[in-house]
Amino acid sequence: xxxxxxxxxxxxxxxxxxxxxxxxxxxxxxxxxxxxxxxxxxxxxxxxxxxxxxxxxxxxxxxxxxxxxxxxxxxxxxxxxxxxxxxxxxxxxxxxxxxxxxxxxxxxxxxxxxxxxxxxxxxxxxxxxxxxxxxxxxxxxxxxxxxxxxxxxxxxxxxxxxxxxxxxxxxxxxxxxxxxxxxxxxxxxxxxxxxxxxxxxxxxxxxxxxxxxxxxxxxxxxxxxxxxxxxxxxxxxxxxxxxxxxxxxxxxxxxxxxxxxxxxxxxxxxxxxxxxxxxxxxxxxxxxxxxxxxxxxxxxxxxxxxxxxxxxxxxxxxxxxxxxxxxxxxxxxxxxxxxxxxxxxxxxx
Amino acid sequence: xxxxxxxxxxxxxxxxxxxxxxxxxxxxxxxxxxxxxxxxxxxxxxxxxxxxxxxxxxxxxxxxxxxxxxxxxxxxxxxxxxxxxxxxxxxxxxxxxxxxxxxxxxxxxxxxxxxxxxxxxxxxxxxxxxxxxxxxxxxxxxxxxxxxxxxxxxxxxxxxxxxxxxxxxxxxxxxxxxxxxxxxxxxxxxxxxxxxxxxxxxxxxxxxxxxxxxxxxxxxxxxxxxxxxxxxxxxxxxxxxxxxxxxxxxxxxxxxxxxxxxxxxxxxxxxxxxxxxxxxxxxxxxxxxxxxxxx
Numbered sequence: 249x250x251x252x253x254x255x256x257x258x259x260x261x262x263x264x265x266x267x268x269x270x271x272x273x274x275x276x277x278x279x280x281x282x283x284x285x286x287x288x289x290x291x292x293x294x295x296x297x298x299x300x301x302x303x304x305x306x307x308x309x310x311x312x313x314x315x316x317x318x319x320x321x322x323x324x325x326x327x328x329x330x331x332x333x334x335x336x337x338x339x340x341x342x343x344x345x346x347x348x349x350x351x352x353x354x355x356x357x358x359x360x361x362x363x364x365x366x367x368x369x370x371x372x373x374x375x376x377x378x379x380x381x382x383x384x385x386x387x388x389x390x391x392x393x394x395x396x397x398x399x400x401x402x403x404x405x406x407x408x409x410x411x412x413x414x415x416x417x418x419x420x421x422x423x424x425x426x427x428x429x430x431x432x433x434x435x436x437x438x439x440x441x442x443x444x445x446x447x448x449x450x451x452x453x454x455x456x457x458x459x460x461x462x463x464x465x466x467x468x469x470x471x472x473x474x475x476x477x478x479x480x481x482x483x484x485x486x487x488x489x490x491x492x493x494x495x496x497x498x499x500x501x502x503x504x505x506x507x508x509x510x511x512x513x514x515x516x517x518x519x520x521x522x523x524x525x526x527x528x529x530x531x532x533x534x535x536x537x538x539x540x541x542x543x544x545x546x547x548x549x550x551x552x553x554x555x556x557x558x559x560x561x562x563x564x565x566x567x568x569x570x571x572x573x574x575x576x577x578x579x580x581x582x583x584x585x586x587x588x589x590x591x592x593x594x595x596x597x
Numbered sequence: 598x599x600x601x602x603x604x605x606x607x608x609x610x611x612x613x614x615x616x617x618x619x620x621x622x623x624x625x626x627x628x629x630x631x632x633x634x635x636x637x638x639x640x641x642x643x644x645x646x647x648x649x650x651x652x653x654x655x656x657x658x659x660x661x662x663x664x665x666x667x668x669x670x671x672x673x674x675x676x677x678x679x680x681x682x683x684x685x686x687x688x689x690x691x692x693x694x695x696x697x698x699x700x701x702x703x704x705x706x707x708x709x710x711x712x713x714x715x716x717x718x719x720x721x722x723x724x725x726x727x728x729x730x731x732x733x734x735x736x737x738x739x740x741x742x743x744x745x746x747x748x749x750x751x752x753x754x755x756x757x758x759x760x761x762x763x764x765x766x767x768x769x770x771x772x773x774x775x776x777x778x779x780x781x782x783x784x785x786x787x788x789x790x791x792x793x794x795x796x797x798x799x800x801x802x803x804x805x806x807x808x809x810x811x812x813x814x815x816x817x818x819x820x821x822x823x824x825x826x827x828x829x830x831x832x833x834x835x836x837x838x839x840x841x842x843x844x845x846x847x848x849x850x851x852x853x854x855x856x857x858x859x860x861x862x863x864x865x866x867x868x869x870x871x872x873x874x875x876x877x878x879x880x881x882x883x884x885x886x887x888x889x890x891x892x
Contacts, residue, residue, distance in 0.1 A: 325794060354796030366791035370809050370885050380795045382805075411885040431795070 254303035254435065254467040255324060260333030261297075262319055262491075265290030268331040276332075281490065293319050294330070294491045301484075303434075304465040308482030310472050316491040317471045318363075321439050324469060325358045326350055337435065355384050359428040363440040365420045367412040367427070373399065374408040376423050380431035398426040402456065418449035422456070429460070436468045443473065454481055475514050479503070479523045487511055500528035516585050521548035529582045530564045530572040537563045543571060551579050626753045637759045640709070644758055648701035652694055659697070660684055663870070670874035672881065679873070683866040692841065692863050699840035699867065702758070702833070703826045706765040710822045714770045715815065718777025719803070728778065735771040743768055743832045751836055761838030765829040772821035780814025781807050816879035823871045827864055 263271060263284075271279075271288050281292045294316050301307040311317045322328040323335055326342055335342040338357065345353060359380060367376050378395035386394075399408060402422040412420050421441060428436055442450045458481060461468065472478050478485050479499040486496035487510075495507040503523060506512035527543035539559045541550050543566035554562060554576050561575035605611075651659070660681055667673075667680040687696050721728045746767055747760075754760040784807050792806050808815075834842030841860045848857030 327790060327793060351796045351798060354794060356796075360791070360794040362787065362791055362794075364787055366785075366787045368788060368791075368806065368810075369785075370812075383792075383795050383797050383801055413886055427795075437794075 253300040254338055255299075255301040255307075255469065256334070256336040257297055257299045257301075257320075257323070258334040258336070259296055259298060260294055260320075260323060260330045260335065262293035262316070262323070262328065263290050263331045264293050272331050292491055294323075297333070297488075297491075297493055299486055299493065299496065301467060301469060303467050305483040306461060306468040306470055306481055308470045308472060308478040308485045309488055310475065310478040310485060311488035312473055314490075315488045317473075317488050318439055319491075320488065321437050321469055321471050324435075324437055325354050325360065355380070356431065357433050358435040358437055359431045359433040360437040360439065361421070361424045361428045361441040363443055365412070365417075365424045365444075367420060367423055369412055371411075372408065373404060373410050373412070373415070373423050376412065377426045377430050379427055384431065394430055395426075398430045399423075401429070401460065402426045416449075417445050418453060421445065421453060425453075425456070425460075429464070434467055436466045438468060438470045440471050440473065442477065450477070457481060475518055476523075479518065487514070499523060500525060504528060519548075520585060521551070521583050522546050524582055526550050526564055526574055526579075527566060527571070529578060530574045531578070532572045534570055535561075535563065535573040537561055537573060539563070540565045540570065541574070542566070547579050547582055550574070551576070554579070622749065622752060626749075630753050630755075634754055634759070637754070637763075640705075640762065641759050644701065644705045644762060647705055648698055651697040651701050656684075656688060656693065667870070667874050669878075671877035673873075673877060676873045676877065680870050683870060687863050687866060690859055690863075692844070692860060695839070695841045695844055695860065696863055696867065699827075699830055699842065699864070702762060702765065702838060702840060703823065703830070703867070703871075706762050706769060706826045707819070707823050709762070709766050710770045710773055710826070711819060713766075714773035714818070714822070715777050718774045718815075718818075719781060719808070721774065721778040722781035722807075731774065735774060738767055739771045743829065744835075747832070747836055756837035758838065760836050761833040764833050764836065765826050765838075768829045768832075769822045769825040772825065773815070773818035776814045776818030776821070777811065780811025780818075783814065784810045813879055813883045816875065816882060820872060820875040820879060823875060824868055827868045827871070830864060 261272060261275060262268075263275060265271070266289070268290060271284060271290050274288070275284060275292060275295065279288075281295075284290050284292050297320060299307070299309075309317050309320060319328055323330050324337065324342070326335075326345075330343070337353070340353070340357075342350070342353065368379060371379070374392070374395050377398055378391045381391035381394060382388075396408070399405060402425055404419060404422050404426070407415065407419065412423065415423070421444075424441065428438075442453045445453060454477065457468075470478075470481060479502070482499055484496065485499055485502050487494050487502070489510055495502060495511050497505075500523075502511065503515050503518070503520060506515055524547045525543065526541060526545050526547065529547070530543075537559070539554070539557050539562040541553055541562050541564060543564050545553075550562075554560070559576075561573060563570045564572045564574055606614075663680050663684060664677050667677045671677070684696075687693060717731065721731050743764065747764055750760045750763055754763070788806060788810070789802065792802050797805065830838070830840060830842035831845045832842075834840070834846045841863050844860040845857055845864075847853065848860065
């Protein structure tokens, strides 16, 4: 898998207000958000955001409402203009594009899925899925064919002639997903795509996305406020707080080494047994055991295996090689969540 | 101090002011009246042509056409039967030709209002500055007593069909402009953002998203415009417009009670027919917004 960065966001600032360009230097020299608001009447949306997003990976950007995550994702296809900074997608500088280049970029290079689906209510499922293709001015017959294929892929065959209002939320977002995929863009921007769905449907849709991603291997930027979702689908997670990236890394790193209390508070309620992988808590010393388990297995499953086999410890394998060992005590203690406190004392061991 | 009369400009000056406006406009109409008239000639030909067709067409054909229109507009047998019945009654009471003439003028003026009004409404929706200019103009058009603008229209174009048509349009065009503007402004921002995100051009957004989604409102505007055009028929008759309005006018000046009521009710009949057809059609345009499939 290639891992050159497909999307680079460099030193991006976004200030909302009547004259952002007049206060940008103040912000860069370290004026606080509060001060900017009170004495200059501007709101700091994003502050010095830097992310490199690898091609063919799912980059989750997570944060609570008001953290600026929806603003950030809209910078990538320039639905929102940054006040300063650089955005480079596939080697192309998005900010230097003229109107036509930007239009073509949006048509062919980056498509988007929205929180509230944003389907065209007056068009059928088939017409909605074909929307991006119609915009691309692809031949009608061809567009129909491709639209039908994607409707099929997201499991909506038979609903081609329905209007969005006649479908459930989950089905509407399948249409939204098919619409975005149909354009064949390499980059998929997903702005809280599953937040409006019930928990059960949400998990369903995550599965749909993951299985599609296995085949398509797009570069996906996925916004969410739900940590479980972030950890489940993200290859990499960035946590945004008040317009600042506070931590980025793999899901495992975020859980095991939260950079501050804010992140720790986020992670405390998640089910660690279903997220933590054996590989990230194992003992790197290679020891010989009767039983061996996969590096990518989650702790919960590993415990089940060990208990079933009546073993106290096992070797850990990855790529068919033994890479370390793990014992049942380590597995169990990894489930205990670290205490969140103002000081970093009080680690139970 | 005199508190019974507010300060007033000198009588002589006032007289001169009015006189200079009158003379100025008279000069203007002398200079440009003919060219304005010839500018509106195509409209006149079209109106005359349409009126002739309606008057000359055999009555069963007209009935049939309206029955079809009613069916396609409303998809409702009551509306079809009501339409046919109303036309038969109008014919039986001897108002067929006048009704056809009124029909012609109302249709042509509605068409003119749509052709002019929708683009103006779109321009208004797209720019707050255009809206700021157009809104007060519409306010004036809707509130100024119709007789007042009959004066310049007659001075410019004389008496006849075209001035009548213009008078009807001045009165009837505001709703379609307003509702087009409103409809486009009410289009969901998020849907528009999605269109943007997929790289839709200005035209693709306008004709693919904004206008179709505004259509129910635009149609409500068309409906209002038709109703107002019908309401203007009698006043337009004062400057030579033929049809039901002229009969009403004749009834008023001669105190013919029955004539007045019959022609007045014929106008009401037309209004109800147009209203039911266009309103039901407008409702059907919103069909897609209804959920309720057992999915």
